[in-house]
Amino acid sequence: KRMKLSNQSLFQQKAYINGQWTDADDGATFDVVNPATGAVLGRVPRMGAAETDRAIQAAKGAQAGWAAKTAKERADILMRWHDLMVEATEDLAQMMTAEQGKPLREARGEVAYAASFLRWFAEEARRVYGQTIPGHQADKRLMVIKQPVGVVAAITPWNFPAAMLTRKAGPALAAGCAMVAKPAEDTPFTALALAQLAEAAGVPAGVFNVVTGEPETIGATLTHSGDVRKLTFTGSTQVGRLLMRQSADTVKKISLELGGNAPFLVFDDADVDAAVDGAIASKFRNAGQTCVCANRVLVQDRIYDQFVEKLAAKAGALRVGPGTEDATDIGPLINQAALEKVQSHLHDATAKGAEMVAGRGHDGLEGTYFAPTVLAGATREMQFFREETFGPLAPVVRFSDDMEGVALANDTEFGLASYAFVRDLGRVYRIAEALESGIVGINTGLFSTEVAPFGGIKQSGLGREGAHQGIEEYLEEKYICLQI
Ligand code: ADP
Numbered sequence: 001k002r003m004k005l006s007n008q009s010l011f012q013q014k015a016y017i018n019g020q021w022t023d024a025d026d027g028a029t030f031d032v033v034n035p036a037t038g039a040v041l042g043r044v045p046r047m048g049a050a051e052t053d054r055a056i057q058a059a060k061g062a063q064a065g066w067a068a069k070t071a072k073e074r075a076d077i078l079m080r081w082h083d084l085m086v087e088a089t090e091d092l093a094q095m096m097t098a099e100q101g102k103p104l105r106e107a108r109g110e111v112a113y114a115a116s117f118l119r120w121f122a123e124e125a126r127r128v129y130g131q132t133i134p135g136h137q138a139d140k141r142l143m144v145i146k147q148p149v150g151v152v153a154a155i156t157p158w159n160f161p162a163a164m165l166t167r168k169a170g171p172a173l174a175a176g177c178a179m180v181a182k183p184a185e186d187t188p189f190t191a192l193a194l195a196q197l198a199e200a201a202g203v204p205a206g207v208f209n210v211v212t213g214e215p216e217t218i219g220a221t222l223t224h225s226g227d228v229r230k231l232t233f234t235g236s237t238q239v240g241r242l243l244m245r246q247s248a249d250t251v252k253k254i255s256l257e258l259g260g261n262a263p264f265l266v267f268d269d270a271d272v273d274a275a276v277d278g279a280i281a282s283k284f285r286n287a288g289q290t291c292v293c294a295n296r297v298l299v300q301d302r303i304y305d306q307f308v309e310k311l312a313a314k315a316g317a318l319r320v321g322p323g324t325e326d327a328t329d330i331g332p333l334i335n336q337a338a339l340e341k342v343q344s345h346l347h348d349a350t351a352k353g354a355e356m357v358a359g360r361g362h363d364g365l366e367g368t369y370f371a372p373t374v375l376a377g378a379t380r381e382m383q384f385f386r387e388e389t390f391g392p393l394a395p396v397v398r399f400s401d402d403m404e405g406v407a408l409a410n411d412t413e414f415g416l417a418s419y420a421f422v423r424d425l426g427r428v429y430r431i432a433e434a435l436e437s438g439i440v441g442i443n444t445g446l447f448s449t450e451v452a453p454f455g456g457i458k459q460s461g462l463g464r465e466g467a468h469q470g471i472e473e474y475l476e477e478k479y480i481c482l483q484i
Contacts, residue, residue: 017197018058019205035101035332036322047213052221059151059178062206062411063435067176081201085115097323098207101331114162120450121170124439139260141482148176150229155220175314175474255463263409264294268302270421276314276443288392292417296395312358315372342391348383415458
């Protein structure tokens with residue numbers, strides 16, 4: 001089945017290298033499947049090392065000219081790219097729902113969120129200020145200038161096919177870097193549509209390239225290349241570790257947004273209804289497939305039963321179905337492997353004594369659908385406590401005092417996001433400061449915005465995206481010492 005698009009040129013089944021729509025050298029392709037139906041949506045080139053090298057060389061060739069433009073010139077192009085994205089909202093949303101599965105409402109929200117990074121970094125481009133330093137000797141004048149790092153490789157995941165790309169391409173291009181991007185195999189069409197819009201916005205050939213194909217080969221080529229000066233990656237911790245290791249030989253700058261295992265704490269002075277709404281928003285967005293989704297819900301004794309009952313009622317009322325239907329809250333999971341992981345966490349938990357108080361998992365559902373499921377009586381001995389579930393399964397663990405809650409929350413190698421619902425102001429500060437994560441949401445289940453720094457500590461990654469910090473990741477500082 002074809003996607004319904006008003007601008008069919010957004011649907012590209014070729015990679016984009018040096019301003020050219022390009023096939024693999026040997027003509028090989030792979031299929032992209034709609035997770036809601038299992039139907040093949042189209043195919044894209046299965047590229048390898050040779051094509052990736054050509055993309056790197058194209059970026060290298062375009063790098064100096066792009067960096068030499070004024071910040072305003074680059075900003076104007078990024079703003080046009082933003083405007084074209086916003087104009088194409090409906091087509092991009094249809095495309096994301098088709099290849100990723102999220103409800104159209106969420107897909108439209110993602111287009112706005114994704115475009116916001118282009119606008120923000122168009123604005124930031126002109127605020128890349130250097131520094132002058134009082135000299136250490138009377139005849140010395142010291143200054144620091146900021147320059148683009150050079151060619152950037154970006155590897156992006158399938159869960160936010162547009163936003164995870166613009167969050168990298170926006171600051172990279174704003175800073176004056178050229179980029180080679182490799183989108184996830186499940187969702188390449190959104191990235192290719194963005195390339196089409198970039199070209200229409202006036203991004204010069206070679207400045208923004210998209211290669212599709214074998215992740216291992218493309219990843220190895222990008223990381224081993226001395227011409228690639230920076231790697232920015234969003235995806236699993238396992239692949240992040242591998243890419244970090246591969247980048248060591250060429251001492252690349254790296255930014256990594258890796259897995260999370262977000263604790264969602266509810267303390268006994270919390271507004272329980274607000275906490276339930278926050279948990280629903282955090283846990284079930286994109287069917288639980290975001291790296292900041294609540295993975296472990298931790299609730300204090302005194303309000304535990306009340307919270308579980310209310311959460312079960314709300315989660316049980318969420319509607320499961322194809323993202324194309326207006327009523328849908330929860331679309332399909334991305335693929336069979338994702339379904340199996342969520343099922344294994346469910347089976348492990350119930351085998352160890354957790355009780356299903358809402359939802360029935362995958363039972364009675366087709367394809368990769370999984371009903372929002374709430375587990376009472378969950379404990380730290382269960383698999384979900386160690387690993388990110390990445391699906392609509394909400395295990396609720398009981399804790400007694402504040403310090404135990406925080407200790408449970410921090411008992412993980414990950415440190416991306418945490419949530420706490422708590423009202424006493426002293427407690428708010430103590431808890432927010434004690435939580436080991438790059439992001440803390442207090443009394444809210446939603447915090448993502450282009451204006452704030454997003455990123456993790458511990459094994460959730462390196463660097464920050466968005467905010468002013470986001471552009472610094474693509475800049476090098478150069479100290480100039482002048483004798484007068
Ligand atoms: P997930 O488990 O969510 O799919 P991955 O880390 O596997 O997360 O995928 C995120 C991105 O990393 C995707 O674009 C994927 O193609 C890419 N990827 C997976 N394996 C490798 C690899 N060995 N080298 C480079 N990129 C990879």
